[in-house]
Amino acid sequence: MLDWSAFLELSLPVGELLVRGTITFLGLMLLLRLVGQRESGGLGMTDLLVIILIADAASAGLTGDAQTIADGAVLVGTILLWSILLDAVAYRWPQVGRLLKARPKPLIENGRLNRRAMRREFMAETEVTSQLRLHGIEDIHEVERAYIEPNGMISVIPRQDTETTDTPEPPAT
Template sequence: MPVLNSIFDLSVPPLEIVLRGSATYIALLVMMRVVGQREAGGLGITDVLLVVLVAQAAAVGLHGNASSVTDGAVLVLTILFWSVVFDAVSYRWPRLGRLIKPQPRPLIRGGELDQRVLRRELMSREEVSAQLRLHGVEDPAEVERAFIEPNGLISIVRRDHGEPDGPAAPDLTR
């Protein structure tokens, strides 16, 4: 039975685990906000952060070294706590939420590319053109507004208010 006890006994003080998990979550959240939206891909920044940190934290409990399942559980609970707190704060206080969660950034206004946003997101004209083509738009002049969304994808409102094509799905019938 001593082996089973070592699996569940805390090997690190719980306060240290909570402080490490909190500091890591908050530091990574700030870093991901600074990096920009386009790095997020199809998920929101907090979604990516949550998945990565929970996976890493849960892995601690799987290692038989100096960590236990309980250590990993405390760390996962800490990360989930901060995720819920930041979501609740963003919901309850929208002004503060704009600091925590990214907002859509206008890439195109009235057919003109916003160079400031392109620089901020480190996007080239060619990358924007490629994204427009995925939506069936050949020329930025056809676009009334285009936004880089918080999840890193680009949404488009055409000047003719027609529905732009969505990104093409792969043909799985071949």
């Protein structure tokens, strides 16, 4: 017969689980922040980190790597708490938010490539021009500004004096 109470008892002290969850979350957050924006893909870095850590913490409780489901629940709660807390701090204090949250980085300014930002993101010129083509732009000189956004996507602001193929047509009247 199953001992249901064994599933819900903690096998480790709550304090130890909180410390483990905190160190893991903040350590991985720092590492992902250092890696760069392009590596985090279409999700925000914090979103990606939360998904990975919650899946890992929850799977430990489900697969038996942790002693009980309660251990996994404490870790999931710790991870969610830190995610919400860091978002709240970044919102409340924008100066701190600049450290916690990635900002857009200019890849093209006034039709010229920003090689420093490209090196930081390990982007070759061919990758930038490929992204421009997805926006309907053939020549870098047609771009006023292009940014790599915090979610890894590239946004493009074309020059006003040039036409692009993805310019919306006026509505029919």
